[in-house]
Amino acid sequence: MDLIASLQCADQPGIVHAMTTAVLNCGGNIIENQQFTDHTTNTFVMRTRFETSQGLDAAHKSLNEGLGKFSPALHIRPTAEKPRALVLVTKESHCLRDLMYLLELGELPIEIPLVISNREELKSLVESHGIPFLYLPVTAENKAEQEKVMLAKIAELKIDFVVLARYMQILSSTFCAAMPGKIINIHHSFLPGFKGARPYHQAHDRGVKIIGATAHFVTADLDEGPIIEQDVAHVNHSATPEEMIALGRDIERRVLARAVKLYAEDRIFIVGHRTVVFA
Amino acid sequence: MDLIASLQCADQPGIVHAMTTAVLNCGGNIIENQQFTDHTTNTFVMRTRFETSQGLDAAHKSLNEGLGKFSPALHIRPTAEKPRALVLVTKESHCLRDLMYLLELGELPIEIPLVISNREELKSLVESHGIPFLYLPVTAENKAEQEKVMLAKIAELKIDFVVLARYMQILSSTFCAAMPGKIINIHHSFLPGFKGARPYHQAHDRGVKIIGATAHFVTADLDEGPIIEQDVAHVNHSATPEEMIALGRDIERRVLARAVKLYAEDRIFIVGHRTVVFA
Amino acid sequence: MDLIASLQCADQPGIVHAMTTAVLNCGGNIIENQQFTDHTTNTFVMRTRFETSQGLDAAHKSLNEGLGKFSPALHIRPTAEKPRALVLVTKESHCLRDLMYLLELGELPIEIPLVISNREELKSLVESHGIPFLYLPVTAENKAEQEKVMLAKIAELKIDFVVLARYMQILSSTFCAAMPGKIINIHHSFLPGFKGARPYHQAHDRGVKIIGATAHFVTADLDEGPIIEQDVAHVNHSATPEEMIALGRDIERRVLARAVKLYAEDRIFIVGHRTVVFA
Amino acid sequence: MDLIASLQCADQPGIVHAMTTAVLNCGGNIIENQQFTDHTTNTFVMRTRFETSQGLDAAHKSLNEGLGKFSPALHIRPTAEKPRALVLVTKESHCLRDLMYLLELGELPIEIPLVISNREELKSLVESHGIPFLYLPVTAENKAEQEKVMLAKIAELKIDFVVLARYMQILSSTFCAAMPGKIINIHHSFLPGFKGARPYHQAHDRGVKIIGATAHFVTADLDEGPIIEQDVAHVNHSATPEEMIALGRDIERRVLARAVKLYAEDRIFIVGHRTVVFA
Structure with missing residues (x-):
């Protein structure tokens, strides 16, 4: 399953590491990864596309647990699901x-x-x-x-x-x-x-x-x-x-x-x- | 002698013809010619580059005579003369x-x-x-x-x-x-x-x-x-x-x-x- | 009637003058006029859009007569006539x-x-x-x-x-x-x-x-x-x-x-x- | 100290995670991070800019240890050091x-x-x-x-x-x-x-x-x-x-x-x- 995770939160050390750990923990392999810190507002944003055989629920669980401490706006959806x-x-x-x-x-x-x-x-x-x-x-x-x-x-x-x-x-x-x-x-x-x-x-x-x-x-x-x-x-x-x-x-x-x-x-x-x- | 004539006046029939006649009358051969009519202001503008062996004074005379009836803003200068x-x-x-x-x-x-x-x-x-x-x-x-x-x-x-x-x-x-x-x-x-x-x-x-x-x-x-x-x-x-x-x-x-x-x-x-x- | 005349011939002095005279002779008023001389091939091209109340035949006659000596490829058509x-x-x-x-x-x-x-x-x-x-x-x-x-x-x-x-x-x-x-x-x-x-x-x-x-x-x-x-x-x-x-x-x-x-x-x-x- | 790490290796799961872990382990905070996988050649490349107070040697040590298993071409240099x-x-x-x-x-x-x-x-x-x-x-x-x-x-x-x-x-x-x-x-x-x-x-x-x-x-x-x-x-x-x-x-x-x-x-x-x- 091909998923896109979008994350936005206050910038602080360790977010990228936490995201990649969380992706790894749900069996994910990162395909695309882009991030940016807006220094004016101290905002960190990240878009990670990854594949996992464990499905959407497992991804939600792993990312929510791993990233929770950053209180992010976090959104995950299957790439195939069209807006x-x-x-x-x-x-x-x-x-x-x-x-x-x-x-x-x-x-x-x-x-x-x-x-x-x-x-x-x-x-x-x-x-x-x-x-x-x-x-x-x-x-x-x-x-x-x-x-x-x-x-x-x-x-x-x-x-x-x-x-x-x-x-x-x-x-x-x-x-x-x-x-x-x-x-x-x-x-x-x-x-x-x-x-x-x-x-x-x-x-x-x-x-x-x-x-x-x-x-x-x-x-x-x-x-x-x-x-x-x-x-x-x-x-x-x-x-x-x-x-x-x-x-x-x-x-x-x-x-x-x-x-x-x-x-x-x-x-x-x-x-x-x-x-x-x-x- | 290579000359550039710039002309601006109210638009009316016959200006292009008058210009080309005036150029011909001072022995000129047109090299470049561009013109435009701005319909909002009814203004005609024309830029004509031409060569003539008769020189700048002859060109001035011929163009002033030929175009005078249009009361144009008319400017002629040798191309080689740098602003x-x-x-x-x-x-x-x-x-x-x-x-x-x-x-x-x-x-x-x-x-x-x-x-x-x-x-x-x-x-x-x-x-x-x-x-x-x-x-x-x-x-x-x-x-x-x-x-x-x-x-x-x-x-x-x-x-x-x-x-x-x-x-x-x-x-x-x-x-x-x-x-x-x-x-x-x-x-x-x-x-x-x-x-x-x-x-x-x-x-x-x-x-x-x-x-x-x-x-x-x-x-x-x-x-x-x-x-x-x-x-x-x-x-x-x-x-x-x-x-x-x-x-x-x-x-x-x-x-x-x-x-x-x-x-x-x-x-x-x-x-x-x-x-x-x-x- | 709004007409477009396209002309192509060997470059030589007097063509622009001949064209504008021919347009004037059939009661035409030039709306757009563009010309260019390709020095590599010594070819002159000109596109003239003009209005005349005398119609297409009069325009053909006037331009053919006035420009004939240049042996041009000359094409005239009503602007409204769609290719x-x-x-x-x-x-x-x-x-x-x-x-x-x-x-x-x-x-x-x-x-x-x-x-x-x-x-x-x-x-x-x-x-x-x-x-x-x-x-x-x-x-x-x-x-x-x-x-x-x-x-x-x-x-x-x-x-x-x-x-x-x-x-x-x-x-x-x-x-x-x-x-x-x-x-x-x-x-x-x-x-x-x-x-x-x-x-x-x-x-x-x-x-x-x-x-x-x-x-x-x-x-x-x-x-x-x-x-x-x-x-x-x-x-x-x-x-x-x-x-x-x-x-x-x-x-x-x-x-x-x-x-x-x-x-x-x-x-x-x-x-x-x-x-x-x-x- | 502001550092740029460039990494290139065969693509495989876990590289991004390993890099971010290695950066964290030398006290680093990621400022910029870009990565790409070229699927034709199965090559992974990554550019990570990060700040650390521990200096260049500590960064080298941490990244070499953390990424060694991927046999990457790895290059680290201070941003201030001009090529x-x-x-x-x-x-x-x-x-x-x-x-x-x-x-x-x-x-x-x-x-x-x-x-x-x-x-x-x-x-x-x-x-x-x-x-x-x-x-x-x-x-x-x-x-x-x-x-x-x-x-x-x-x-x-x-x-x-x-x-x-x-x-x-x-x-x-x-x-x-x-x-x-x-x-x-x-x-x-x-x-x-x-x-x-x-x-x-x-x-x-x-x-x-x-x-x-x-x-x-x-x-x-x-x-x-x-x-x-x-x-x-x-x-x-x-x-x-x-x-x-x-x-x-x-x-x-x-x-x-x-x-x-x-x-x-x-x-x-x-x-x-x-x-x-x-x-």
Whole structure:
């Protein structure tokens, strides 16, 4: 059995030794091992992939016993067990398409039991890929109610994380608090940044030479949560706002897909306001 | 004789035809030709490099006559005539070093008759390259006076443009207004941007995955003038603020050198708040 | 009417002037204009986009008359007239998917009247996008015959160019000669290059840190025709051959889509063994 | 005391545990830890940086005892002890300049006790940085003799590794064998690759859109040894061979500097024909 153990705790001597001892004690052989200490917050994080014939329960027992004194946040799961994602979309399809394409190709180790949208445009696209689609229109009045429906679906379908694949609604802090560190969003990014509406038009007016996208976690109390992944592309003066938007779509779908894959493989740790990503 | 003509005016039919006619009329053969219309501001810009045996005066006459009706900003110069740069530095050498290195290699078609600094650290480095160095310390009290010294040097040495190669003083709006579109600065850039002190530490705390640099024109009335060139590099969680600063230096020197080269070859046009760059 | 004129001829003085005069003479206003002289072969190429209310025939007449003395290869077409592509595939879908996705998004100004494959795997994918699919299995015995079927389809459907979107058959020199400069292929590229089977495994064994893809024209007499577009991605030691293949797919689909878009907008000129691309 | 331990051996269960136990046994606290198993060759490599107040000898004793049964190649050194590089150059200065610049900046943890060249052009540049310069002209007749001088200098100056910073002589297999895995070279790279003289001109004729550089180890029995680091830049049709060469220089100096830094920090392991690089 191939397992991934993720561990996060205050840094102190002996953790790596305790982890490797615990893995050995449940008959495990380490395949991958990555660790990092964030000195700002004195936080230690570790991701260990190992094989053992003794199974998940034995691994849980051995690691809990061996690492207990460090009071870690410890998570163990079979590598073969795919995290289940709820994907939220509005009407733009580019990010969703890439997720479904990579899923079909077997390159994205997740399951998508449901796509929810506040609009109906993408219904047939989603269903043509064999994924259920739920239309959940949102107004100022029904927002709280609709988020309850979402949370109910999350519970019912045993959803592990939420992907905002160009979902153009702001989630309430209640919803965010219910899924801490489990909501991934994608948005455009520029050098320098722009506030307000029509950012690509602002970027165009300002003559930026680079446009980009950022995948990040959504948090209730932050304007923008911890960054997971970023990428950029070069543009020049001849790009119209529309061409910049098209290029932006290409970057967004790539960056979001990478972030989802990293999440699905338990490679992301949130430490303070930033992420440690074992790519 | 190899000449570069730069033209900027309101867009209207017939400009390209008029330019090519004027070039033909002074015996010219076009080697390079680039043009662009900025539809937001209805501005037409054109850069034409051509050879003629009739010389600079004949070219001036022919182009002024042929293009006069468009009331263009028209600039013609021999390609072999190198623009003269005043370089301002403080104590960081990385950008200056790359400029001097490329100069010695013959890859940067400029002359640097003088380097001015508000500190003394780089004096021997500059002089070891055979370039005069002027120490001009700046305080709140003497700033206006020192800028006058600079402007006098600019006049005396027939300086064409100013390069701020990590010059850590803010130039007055008077100084900026005296050299409109002729002062190039370099600074760090991030996704997202950060205000205030110690930007690399802020970027580190925020866990950015990309850092960059922007070369731009300095303007009196803008927080940050038209962008000339930008580039980025990827970082991950393991980079300390110091390593990010080191990487930032590498990007800064590269981006500034490229911007100076583009300027020196008359490839940059300022149109509204942005630049058209014929790379 | 918005027109694109593409011109290629031996370089000599006066061509730009003649073109702009000819455009003026048919009431045209130049929107975009790009030109380049390849000094190795003394070849001049020019792409001019202009608007005229006098229509295509008037433009043809004016440009043919005005430019005739240069014996150019001259091509004029309405911008709105989309080139028609025959796409050939085998069983890998990634390149085809991106073409169809961009087509649906309105970002790729082509039409795809037919997809032909030597295998049946992609039939339902193609047809689900409303594009006819022709299964044309190829053996050593029937190859010449099947290529005749293809050429018949090309004639019947007024195909302008052929896109090999991971078509795993080698086209005969007869076929290539029938579509000179009109067949675009995509393949993987490495630093350094590798010959023979299983290139990603070879690249893995050699520990390359960069993998890439090249879109190029197919020619009968060259091992590999003129390069249109290339891109790369960084990998490290931890990438398995399978992960490198997956990353390679991402680069391939991006590079091929860009090459097809450049071709569809008449931005590519073949000059000797290389291309001039007005991006 | 801050130490770096590098370990390479056949993969088998328990190595990580043994290493962490051995570190604990000499009072060590792990700061950085990276490991990788190359499944093709069944090779395990590990780099562990740790602090201990017990000193280098205690660390050697503990790690040798604890890891002995794995028959590893084990190397321990104080982080503060800088590897000593012999830099070989010919007449091009770009790579050497960047190494000296980073050295002066304190960003490259190496010492350069000597630069040797088969030409005299760079003598004053090297000496102006306070580094001894040895002129060692090479002919077919004296090559073996001159390499003996080099090897004597390597012994005398306790040189740890050799950097070929655009050294245009081929080292004999005798010389290479005397410094296995300790000679770093830089050369240009293209997609596709080119054999023979004037590669940039070949790349230009072929119209490549990407040029690059590769830093690699030099080995006696391989055409080109294990790749350490690679990077690329985009070019278009307008780049002359000379401009491509200039751009190539920029990539070369960057890639070589990175490779030397990785080497100086014990981050590179040679496994078969490839490298594992803990960046």
